[in-house]
Structure formats: C-alpha cells, structure tokens
Amino acid sequence: MKRIMAVGVFDLLHAGHLHYLEQAKALGEHLTVVVAHDDTVRQRKHEPVTNQDLRRRMVAGLKPVDEVVIGNPPDVPIFDILPVIQPDVIALGYDQEHAEENIRQALTQRGFASIEVVRVEGLSDDLDGTRKIIARILERAEKQGA
Numbered sequence: 191m192k193r194i195m196a197v198g199v200f201d202l203l204h205a206g207h208l209h210y211l212e213q214a215k216a217l218g219e220h221l222t223v224v225v226a227h228d229d230t231v232r233q234r235k236h237e238p239v240t241n242q243d244l245r246r247r248m249v250a251g252l253k254p255v256d257e258v259v260i261g262n263p264p265d266v267p268i269f270d271i272l273p274v275i276q277p278d279v280i281a282l283g284y285d286q287e288h289a290e291e292n293i294r295q296a297l298t299q300r301g302f303a304s305i306e307v308v309r310v311e312g313l314s315d316d317l318d319g320t321r322k323i324i325a326r327i328l329e330r331a332e333k334q335g336a
Contacts (some may be wrong), residue, residue, distance in 0.1 A: 192218030195277035197261065198286070199226045200245045201238050204323055206283075206313045208252060213310035214281035215254035222257040222275050223249050230264045269300050277305055284312030 196214040200207055200223075215221040225246045231238045238245070242260050250258040262271055282288055290307045297305050 191220055192279065193275070193277045194218040194221045194279045194281055195224060195272075195275050196221060196281045196283075197224040197226070198283060199231050199235060199238065200249050201231070201240055202323060203245075203248045206285075207249075208254075209313040210281075210283040210310060211249075211252055211254045217279050217281055217308060217310075220256045221254055222259065222277065223255050224259055224261045224271060224275070225249055227261045227263045230261060233264045269296065269302070272300075272302055272305070279306045279308055282307065282309045284310060 194214050194217050196211055198207065198210070211221065211223065225242060226234075228238055228242045231242075240248075246258050246260055249255055259271070259275070262268060280293065282290065282293075286309075290309055293307050297303060297307070
C-alpha cells in the first residue's frame with residue numbers, strides 16, 4: 191500500500207483544499223493529512239481562525255482523507271513526524287511555499303531518501319486560497335458599506 195502524506199493549515203476549509211487532497215490521494219492508497227499545530231500557524235502565518243482540533247475534524251470529514259493528525263508544535267523538528275506516518279510520498283500543494291529540492295535534501299540527510307516529494311496542480315479557480323477568500327469577503331463588505 192502506497193502511503194501519502196499531505197500537510198497544511200486548512201483554516202477556513204475551501205475548494206482549493208479539497209482539490210489538493212483529491213490530487214494527493216490519487217498518488218496512492220492511503221492519505222494521511224497533517225494539520226498544522228496552532229502554535230506553528232501563529233509563528234509562520236497568522237492567528238488561526240479555527241483551532242487545530244476543529245480543523246482536524248473538518249479535514250477528517252473529507253472523502254479522500256484516511257487519517258488526520260495534528261502536526262508538531264514549532265519547537266519540535268518537523269521531520270520527527272515521519273516515523274509515525276511512514277509516508278512513501280509527500281504531496282505539496284501548488285501554492286505551498288516549500289522548495290521541493292530543499293525537502294528532498296533534508297529527507298536524505300535524515301535517512302528518508304526513499305520518500306518521494308510531489309507538487310500537485312492547483313485548482314483553476316480564483317478563490318482557491320484562504321487569503322483570496324478573505325480578500326473577496328472584505329472587498330464585498332467595503333462595497334456594501336460604501
């Protein structure tokens with residue numbers, strides 16, 4: 191069985207997230223999704239709109255997903271989760287700011303050279319990201335208030 195791992199914040203779940211996870215699942219038979227720890231989101235992006243437990247529950251409800259875990263807090267190395275999940279493939283979203291080659295090198299250095307890193311395609315929709323959705327909501331709110 192080919193095991194796939196996908197990672198993300200999944201704050202304000204939307205069609206772009208579903209598309210990412212559908213493409214990730216198509217790479218194998220078992221999809222484990224790592225939902226970012228709240229403290230990691232705060233440190234790297236923003237204050238999460240929804241907490242990690244709710245985000246985990248929402249992602250777990252999606253059809254392509256077989257298993258969901260909360261990621262490590264920021265003080266624990268991100269690669270420490272790999273022995274738990276044991277993925278054959280790490281699927282990256284089209285807009286995730288990870289450099290595939292850097293990840294491959296880090297995997298090799300840590301003894302995980304057999305894990306493949308694949309970037310999936312994005313959704314051809316203008317509202318395929320949380321920030322885009324928030325911007326659209328704010329734009330419409332401003333127009334209604336004007």
